[in-house]
Amino acid sequence: MASIVKSALPLSASTLSYWASSSTVRALPRHAITSTSRGYRAGAGAGAGAGTARSKWTPMGAAVGVIAGVAVYQLATFSDPERNVIESKAAPPAEDGWTQALGDWKPPPRLHPDDPSLPARTRMANLVYSFQNHIISALEHAEGPNGARFYRDTWKRPNGEGGGVSAVLSEGKTFEKAGVLVSVIEGNLSKEAAMQMKSRGRDFGPAAVDGLRFFAAGLSSVIHPRNPHAPTAHLNYRYFEVSDKTGKVLSSWYGGGADLTPIYLYPEDATHFHSVLKSACDKHNPEYYPKFKKWADKYFWNTHREEGRGVGGIFFDDLDPPAPGTGDRDAVFRFVETCGSNFPAGYLPIVQKRKDTKFTEEEKRWQQLRRGRYVEFNLIHDRGTKFGLATPGARIESILVSMPLTARWEYMHKTKPGTRERQLEDALKNPQEWV
Template sequence: MAPDPFDARKAAASAWFATLRDRIVAAFEALEPEARFAVTPTTRSGPAGEDHGGGRMSVLRGGRVFEKVGVNISTVWGSLAPPAQRAMAARGVPGIEADPRFWASGISLVAHMTNPHTPAVHMNTRMFWTPGAWWFGGGADLNPCIEYPEDTAHFHAALKAACDAHDPGYYARFKAWADEYFFIPHRSRARGVGGIFYDDLNTGDWEADFAFTRAVGEAFLPAFLPVTERRLGTPASARDRDCQLIHRGLYAEYNLVYDRGTKFGLETGHNADAVLMSLPPLAKWP
């Protein structure tokens, strides 16, 4: 059987996500005097127990900076379960109704901070392949419970620079998409102060789309670390902590009810702990 012409591209994407994971984990651990990531292998098995890939779940808890942060990578494959297959068909993925095979690789990060003045953050980038299509997706968004306009401006400026280097129309388009995607309908409010979000990115030029996805990943640390370092020593009151826990409730609601990645991970049988890594360690509802 002739090799899949996409095999080399899949391998390159999977290797990149692992490299980005290592860089982010090292940068986060450099902020922590004692806490370190616990790394757990994850697996995805087929109906008969066959190997369908997996990844690494890396979680740091109880740090001076990070109350809980997870940085996960995975590369999985197999056949889509009927609910996921129907969802892909509804999105117009060519041929997915006749052939449910898929391959997916990516990195997913969520950080819930110790200091209420330091914003929570989310970032992910991924590549998805089916026999009839391929695409990239991802983005990042900032989730403060106490907003500082200069932090929001810095975060967005870093993402805009990454977008502008590839297409001058990307930032406005993907910012608007994030504003729509990270909105909580039942609360009639946004989850945070936005960022960028994109999906189904296939311009026909795989190299260009992969380069843009790498740029989004590379922009994350310059976008987030200065904001984190700026707020580390800000005094926090009991009222600030209460505000933080209530805001985390919004985050949990969104991820459990609306997040596309959460739904896909659970529907395709990936490790549930890895899929639900994004949930905060503590939350509160008024």
């Protein structure tokens, strides 16, 4: 299988010449994250870009100039979205994964390189905005020069409790709909939520369960291609912190994952997607991939249909940095960094390979029926969606951006034995090892 993948999906390091050339990229808007007394540093992002990145900025709502392909979001200022077209002359970033090539796609430099001296929450906020820019670049590349572009929407929570950027592409040449969302928020942790966390084993020490605060930084993305031979993909990486009233962090953890949902099964695609995930996992802990792969098979299971949402991927939660002084506090962060930054390498080659496959009306209809199953999973089972929809004041449009553009339900639709539709069904009902 590995050799098929190799020939089917050549990944060459053909981007070397890119870093010396210039290309136009569009800046992310200035972001909407509140400065707080617990870890944000005003202007921490500005001027600390990759090599040549420089930003002029003024605090609190003034215009932020963005130079050199680095769209600086910084944690002290707010305003409505801006979309600048700028020249990129940045040097290549050093982080693992960002330079992995995909045909002629030229990955953008990381928005804001990691700085280990910053608090974990700021580093993760930096990381998820970089993921967003990275994925958007890859998907817009797959759209082609005349394809659709992402619409970016900056939002903020009231009372300075953070915000995010929702980037959505709709009705493109390659993608029916794709959402790449960042949220970096904080607030009071409800007693119920704190109790739930405790009940699943989170330890907040002797602190009372009321009066706690939370911080969450996450990226989530769902991508629905137009061609029924190109699979839907999803990824989500998030960091969560619980603090006491003084701002002291009592508990922090990472979670996330990525999974692939084919409409027609190409085993080599599933193998490639899983291979990239396994390789990312193996770099950090050989136990991760087998464990998180199983977890994904269990999590992305459409219980009421008794079938998987797709061919799986990885899923994990409650992944804690070791207690201070007992190990490498950065290891989990770096694992998440590798996973997220490798996503385009795992997904884009598949899209490039399948996006122009000829398809019939019947195949499109099958795709729409499978989209219906995706809707069912998201609205009935997905814990993140359920939690979001039940949260008063939640941003519904961001939560439901995972919905496909269109979906279909037919009563008692049955696949026929020996067809490619049945082949997919069989694969969904019987999760398998892809690498």
